[in-house]
Amino acid sequence: QTLNPAASIVPVTVMHASASRCASMGSAIAxxxxxxxxxxxxxxxxxxxxxxxxxxxxxxxxxxxEEILALEPGRLLEVASREDITM
Incomplete structure (x- = not known):
């Protein structure tokens, strides 16, 4: 907003969402x-x-x-859970 005062920002926070919930949110945002x-x-x-x-x-x-670049959201959530990645 400093560089472009006309810009709008919409913050979205996601915590503890399943792969299907993330997919639904992504579809809604799209x-x-x-x-x-x-x-x-x-x-x-x-x-x-x-x-x-x-x-x-x-x-x-x-x-x-690795899972992000592979566009594998389900595997990303599995890895995050298995490896205790607190994203």
Whole structure:
């Protein structure tokens, strides 16, 4: 908003959502963007690991990022649960 005062920001917080719930939210957001009919920038942020040493954080980040890049949301949630990734 500093660079573009006309920009609107819509924060969305997601915690403890299943893969199907995330898919439903994604579909709803996509529908809203289509209805808006203007360019939209989506920024996603997560501290994927909290309170652990840097080496552990890097290992966990790599596991999660692998599934993100593969566009595998179900596997991402499985990895996050199995590896105790607190994203």
């Amino acid at each position: 529908g809203a963007i289509r209805a808006w009919g203007k360019d939209v920038l989506i920024v996603v942020s997560s501290d994927m690991n909290h309170y652990e040493p840097e080496a552990t954080t890097r290992e966990k980040d790599a596991l999660a990022i």
